[in-house]
Amino acid sequence: MAETFPLTQCSRKRSVWRKAWVCRSGGAFAGNEQANTGNAGNGLVTVTQIMYIGSTTSTSCVAVGASNCANQNSFVYTQQIQFGNGALANSNTVTLGICPSAIVNTSGIVQNYITDSRAALAGSAQTNMKSLWQSSSEVSGGTATALTDQQVVYIVETYFQSPDLNVGALAGNGVYARYFF
DSSP states (O other): OOOOEEHHHHHTTSOHHHHHHHHHHOSEEOSSOSEEOBSOOSEEEEEEEEEEEOOTTSHHHHHHOGGGOTTTTEEEEEEEEEEEBGGGOSTTTOTTOOOOGGGBOTTSBBSSTTTOGGGBOOHHHHHHHHHHHTSSHHHHTTSSOOOOTTOEEEEEEEEEEOTTOOOTTOOOOEEEEEEEO
């Protein structure tokens, strides 16, 4: 059984900055779960792993049968976890979207990502990832290599609202950052 830690207890084990954020979040960390977003803190962290699935002749599609390969030539979710204030999740703070919960297990692992069309990134997220990783000017210009079948990208998106920050005319709504690995 997963051990549950009150966030104020966890904060004593972390740095001073982390303690300030954790004490405000008003929830508990219950271990390795896909979503730990049921609190009212000022931040949201989303960690997503996506994979590129190649053409119907790629290793991924051949393994499941070309006719079963619903996500050929697409980026798919393979894992996604979130923690923080789930109410802060929107298209500006989670630009890759939220993987459908029906295909994610409790650890955040996506099931059947090659054959289940719901695992494919939707709309502009799919378009943006293809533009960035498959057909960008760096790829077409020869300074970067397009991703191939089964290559993964890790994306960490963070958003921290700053309701207390007000420096003259610089009153802000928050800070967003996105990193690719």
